[in-house]
Amino acid sequence: MKIICIGMNYRRHAIEMGRPFPSEPVVFMKPDSSILKKNKPFFLPDFSSEIHYEVEVVVKISKLGKSISPKFAPRYYDEITTGIDITARDLQTRLSKSMLPWEISKGFDGAAPLGRFIPVSLAGDMGNLDFRLEINDKIVQQSNTSDMIFGINEIVSYVSGFFTLKTGDLIFTGTPSGVGPLRRNDHLVAYLKDLPLLDFMIK
Numbered sequence: 001m002k003i004i005c006i007g008m009n010y011r012r013h014a015i016e017m018g019r020p021f022p023s024e025p026v027v028f029m030k031p032d033s034s035i036l037k038k039n040k041p042f043f044l045p046d047f048s049s050e051i052h053y054e055v056e057v058v059v060k061i062s063k064l065g066k067s068i069s070p071k072f073a074p075r076y077y078d079e080i081t082t083g084i085d086i087t088a089r090d091l092q093t094r095l096s097k098s099m100l101p102w103e104i105s106k107g108f109d110g111a112a113p114l115g116r117f118i119p120v121s122l123a124g125d126m127g128n129l130d131f132r133l134e135i136n137d138k139i140v141q142q143s144n145t146s147d148m149i150f151g152i153n154e155i156v157s158y159v160s161g162f163f164t165l166k167t168g169d170l171i172f173t174g175t176p177s178g179v180g181p182l183r184r185n186d187h188l189v190a191y192l193k194d195l196p197l198l199d200f201m202i203k
Contacts (some may be wrong), residue, residue, distance in 0.1 A: 001167045002019060003030040003112060005056075005085060005157050009174025010147050016177040025150045025158045030106060030172075036113040039202045044184060045108060048088035051182045054175035055133035055141045055190050058083040058183035059152060061169040068160040072127075076165060078119040082190035082197045084133055085172055086111040086182070112172070115190055115198030123192060126152045133178075134189045143176030150174075 007026035008014050014021050036042060062078040073102055092105035123129060132142040132187065145152070152173055159171065182188075184203050190198040 001032050002163065002166070003032065003034065003172065004163065004169065005030060005106070005172040006150070006155055009054045009149050009155075010176040011144060011149060012143070012177035013175055013179070014149070015102060016179070017027045017083060019043065019165075021149055023086065024115050025155055027159060027162075028103065028106060030080075030112050033109050034107050034112040035170075036110045036200070039198065039200045040070075041203045042086065042110050042113060042182075044182065045088070045197070047108075048090055048105075050090040052084040052087045052089045052179050053133065053182050054087055054179050055131065056083050056085055056172045056175050057131055057145060057192065058114065059120075059156075059171050059173065061156075061165045061167060061171070063167055065156075065160050065165045068157050068165070070153045070157040073121075073156035076156055076160075077152075077171075078120050080120050080123050080126075080192065081115040081117045082133075082192050083115060083170075083172055084113040084188065084190065084198070085175060086113065087179075092185070103127075113188075113191075113198060113200055114170070118192070118195065118197065120196070128182075129192065131190070131192050138181060141176055141178035145173075148174060157201060
């Protein structure tokens with residue numbers, strides 16, 4: 001099972017981070033050991049002092065596909081949820097400045113909390129989905145997939161040109177503006193529309 005992630009894919013987040021809009025999807029991977037399921041708590045690691053949250057819409061691939069056309073992409077995913085791309089921002093910043101790979105800042109154990117999946121048919125228009133993250137009952141990220149630079153179908157098509165997509169693969173489609181630090185005893189709830197799909201604690 002592959003976990004494919006898209007970076008810098010929301011216009012307001014790119015502006016927030018002081019980055020230009022990418023001309024093509026920015027792709028990185030997480031290992032399957034980064035998945036955190038069933039609302040289990042996330043334990044802050046000792047190798048970073050700047051652990052950040054990034055809420056994302058996540059789609060699950062439903063059948064084998066390679067070099068998929070954008071117009072046929074909806075045939076290759078049938079479930080959707082919310083997830084968190086937990087990031088060791090201090091590691092990412094240091095490695096990026098040195099022009100080194102920064103997988104360790106994104107792919108460590110537990111760095112991909114994953115919510116409960118629902119059928120795409122219940123979610124509605126993939127290009128117009130509201131989602132948000134609340135921490136301790138306060139909204140910290142709130143957006144709509146219409147702010148994506150590259151839509152879900154474009155992402156599926158693009159990554160399938162490089163990687164054969166297999167049943168069960170996950171695609172984290174990018175985070176909106178509002179990213180910030182996590183602290184011990186924070187309570188995170190991530191919503192797709194008004195459905196709370198992910199609910200967990202920071203320890």
